[in-house]
Amino acid sequence: MNAVATPGVGLTILCVALVAATAAVYWVAQLGPVSVAPWAATRAVVQLAVVALVLAAALAHLWSSMLILLVMFAAAVFTAARRARAGWSAAWLTLSLGAGLATTIPPMLVSGVVPMVGVAVVPIGGIILGGTMTGTSLAARRALDALTERRGEVEAALSLGLTDRDARLEIIRATATDALLPGVDQTRTVGLVTLPGAFVGVLVASGSAAQAAAVQVLVLLGLLLAQSCAVATTIELVARGLVRRTPAYPS
Template identity: 70%
Template structure:
């Protein structure tokens, strides 16, 4: 399609100009080291290049596509674990991310709404996995911060006869809404504030606005369920001290 972004010299030059502009702003406005944006851009370009090569072969078969999703899942768990700063206990967050994705993807596949092909499973699964990872990271970080900062309230609840789980829930549960807010806001404002990636991708590929809207709504509603499952499990893991920071 003529409207699609095509690789070439013009694209490369434009990206270099934008990265240079970002680096300049980092330096002038004191946002951080000027190398942050260039390093991120180079890393992103290398990763996308490698992913493109892998996907070109992997998407031809369902089993290899599922293997790609498995690798993405491991990367998502490691990212959430690092963000939580909970040491080895953060490995339990795999349960939270798995709960979210494990509910939504089977529903999409068994309903036949998403065909069991690599071309469909990897993009949709990747978006759901990425959003679930973000919500899990936020829930874990905010929940553990709340336990640390409001430990006096936890101890007060314990002195009143609350169990350890109940006492922790008193300070952790209110933070869950913050982790879910980005996904909820994205769904509420879709098409009004911004056009998300799934919509734009399908629109550029097929040219059909109706198909693009259908895919985007499927992804957004799937994310609402997946993120809710993941955050609920994360809150429970923190309340049961399975995910914790050293004290």
């Protein structure tokens, strides 16, 4: 089966045309600086070229594949911490991301459903890590925003005899549902509204719709568990005051 896209002159011309068209839309509709699309495209090309070279070597061995996942985990922690706008206290979100991965990746490997080879572990681990990072950062940011905006309600709960943790939980528990909603909606609408990357990737590579569907179901259900554990851990960290908004990060 031929690949959907292969490096060459045709692909280059098409990509340049797509970026130019995007820049034109930015200019005509005044959506922002015209350089946004070309700069983003340039970064994407450079980053993916580097990643492709690294992965080509790393995926040949399990130990190097695990090292790649470790680097991705560190980048995810940094990104989630920055998005949470909680200063140094956001380092605690490492526990959230760790909880998400620890509850999903080991069972997949131990069961043998995901073979313990780099070419399988890195893509699936990366997808789950990315979704977990999004849920974690969203949960932390919304919980901290809620505590800032509804400070009076927290104080009222404290006056009724609730502990600091319980008073905060009363306010931020609803934000957990909001943080989990994107992942739940993706699972509900898969195949009807969207065809996620894992499905398309396996379909293009193998040509088997059944295998593509199986991989996508595994990834989506793994994401549900990983995000649930990560968000639950994040809410607990915020409720206990370990992750908190600092003066340098106003709401």
